[in-house]
Amino acid sequence: GQNIDQPTEMTATEGAIVQINCTYQTSGFNGLFWYQQHAGEAPTFLSYNVLDGLEEKGRFSSFLSRSKGYSYLLLKELQMKDSASYLCAVRDGDYKLSFGAGTTVTVRA
Amino acid sequence: IAGITQAPTSQILAAGRRMTLRCTQDMRHNAMYWYRQDLGLGLRLIHYSNTAGTTGKGEVPDGYSVSRANTDDFPLTLASAVPSQTSVYFCASSEQGGTTDTQYFGPGTRLTVL
Numbered sequence: 001g002q003n004i005d006q007p008t009e010m011t012a013t014e015g016a017i018v019q020i021n022c023t024y025q026t027s028g029f030n031g032l033f034w035y036q037q038h039a040g041e042a043p044t045f046l047s048y049n050v051l052d053g054l055e056e057k058g059r060f061s062s063f064l065s066r067s068k069g070y071s072y073l074l075l076k077e078l079q080m081k082d083s084a085s086y087l088c089a090v091r092d093g094d095y096k097l098s099f100g101a102g103t104t105v106t107v108r109a
Numbered sequence: 110i111a112g113i114t115q116a117p118t119s120q121i122l123a124a125g126r127r128m129t130l131r132c133t134q135d136m137r138h139n140a141m142y143w144y145r146q147d148l149g150l151g152l153r154l155i156h157y158s159n160t161a162g163t164t165g166k167g168e169v170p171d172g173y174s175v176s177r178a179n180t181d182d183f184p185l186t187l188a189s190a191v192p193s194q195t196s197v198y199f200c201a202s203s204e205q206g207g208t209t210d211t212q213y214f215g216p217g218t219r220l221t222v223l
Contacts, residue, residue: 042214
């Protein structure tokens with residue numbers, strides 16, 4: 001099976017920066033995804049990394065180190081609307097997507 | 110364009126009853142997926158279909174069946190529901206299966222089995 005770990009909860013202040021870490025052990029690797037999921041809603045795609053390094057997309061950035069089995073999602077200039085769960089998902093050697101349990105981020109005023 | 114629609118939005122079901130969750134996409138995606146999401150466990154793949162006419166088993170297929178008669182529809186059937194199938198069910202699709210294509214999710218069905 002696959003093993004994907006991320007913290008359960010994080011709290012930060014509006015305007016601050018939060019980094020959500022994700023470590024994984026999978027059978028093969030074909031990319032890592034980050035999804036955002038607001039309570040009671042569907043997951044929505046945020047970012048995709050398949051090569052080592054940083055991918056920046058506005059206030060959100062995602063980093064990947066394949067040799068360390070590690071990724072992080074960086075949320076900058078936090079806004080109240082960023083309060084949500086953030087799901088780390090890894091595509092394995094068979095192209096199946098396995099998800100971590102998610103990190104609930106709470107943004108305080 | 111609606112993307113992916115699921116029905117019903119929520120359902121309460123007696124144990125032992127048969128139930129079909131519907132999923133339709135209008136993006137002409139070849140691949141479709143069914144996941145269940147339970148607190149503390151994340152999304153787990155139940156069944157998938159890489160193209161119309163083919164299906165495959167995911168991580169937790171027992172107690173569920175699927176069919177893929179055409180590109181747009183991918184229904185999930187619980188033949189005889191049990192309380193452990195209480196969950197939120199998400200349908201997803203991607204352009205191709207067996208690739209790195211991004212999966213897009215429907216709004217979900219909240220199912221309670223009593």
